[in-house]
Each structure stands twice: as structure tokens, then as C-alpha cells.
Amino acid sequence: MPYDLNGRPEQRTRLGRLLGRLSQRTVEELTPGHPGLVPVAQSADDAAASSAVLDASPGFVPEAQSVLLHVLELPSGEVDEVLRLVAQDRYERMAPDGAATPGPEGVETVVVARVQKVDALHVSQERSRMAGVTARHRGRAVLWQVLQIPA
Numbered sequence: 634m635p636y637d638l639n640g641r642p643e644q645r646t647r648l649g650r651l652l653g654r655l656s657q658r659t660v661e662e663l664t665p666g667h668p669g670l671v672p673v674a675q676s677a678d679d680a681a682a683s684s685a686v687l688d689a690s691p692g693f694v695p696e697a698q699s700v701l702l703h704v705l706e707l708p709s710g711e712v713d714e715v716l717r718l719v720a721q722d723r724y725e726r727m728a729p730d731g732a733a734t735p736g737p738e739g740v741e742t743v744v745v746a747r748v749q750k751v752d753a754l755h756v757s758q759e760r761s762r763m764a765g766v767t768a769r770h771r772g773r774a775v776l777w778q779v780l781q782i783p784a
Contacts, residue, residue: 635698635750663698665725665746667782670700675778683760684753693779695752700780702727702746703763707772709741715770716743722762723747742775751779 635643674690676683687693703724707715716726724745745763749755756777763774 663700663748663782665700665702665727665748667700669782670780671783672778673699673781675776677776679764679774682753683756687751687753687756687779690779692781692783693751694781694784696750697781697784698748699751700746700748701751701756701759702744702778702780703759703774704729704776704778705743705745705763705767705772706740706775707743707767707770709739711770711772712741712743715766715772716745718766719745719763740772746780 671692673692673694674687676686687695705715724747727744727746729742729744756779760774760777763777767774
């Protein structure tokens, strides 16, 4: 199912659904844990503009469905509440890739992701949302990535 810029399933008209059935085209369902995903854009710099990062990423395909991933550092006691809050926006917790370095005592690295179309405006909004949620729970947003299946 395709997702829109806000990570919600796209609403298709009757005609669109009919044409989709008539084309007999099978579209593989993209999930945050899809094995073929590769990072096509990322930044750990809070000051870097999302548009600049996306524009500088030659592998990024704006029309393609993507997975927007955020790496967060949170106090252990705040993880469940932050996960509950971001789940309201369809974010799922992902297993860390093991590349993250251990944080200070009592701090957990948490990775959340969701499927959506990506553009600079919506990446910026999601970065801001993650920064706000983590700050309210004494944590911080460390990194964001856009993952896509290579063309």
C-alpha cells in the first residue's frame, strides 16, 4: 500500500483502484524492516537543512516510497512513553544495526521508522517532531535516514 507524505495510507479513488486492478501490476508492500532497503540520505547534523541533504544524495528518488528512520537517545525510564507517543504517528521500533556506540549509563539508543513518501518539508517536520518528543523526555534525536529500495 502506498503511503503519503505524512506516513498515512494514500486514499485512492474508485477509478484509481479499478485501474490498479486492471493493470495487474503487483507492487511489493514496503515495510520499515524490508530486507532490500538501503540508506540513500542521512544526517546527524542538527543544523543541516533537510533539502540540502536530500539534494546532495544521488541515490534518493523523490517519487519512490521510502522509510524515514530516526535514531534517538533516551533515558531508559522514558523509552516506553516515547515509543507510545511516536506510535500514534505510525512509527515502529526497529532493532539497532549494532553500529551505535553505547551511551552513558541509563541511556538507550532507540531506532524508530515508518513508511512514507519523502520530501524536504516533511523530513524537516518529522525531525522537529522527534527533537521535541525526545527533549520533553530528557533525550535527543541523534540521526535521521531515508531508506529506499535501489532502482
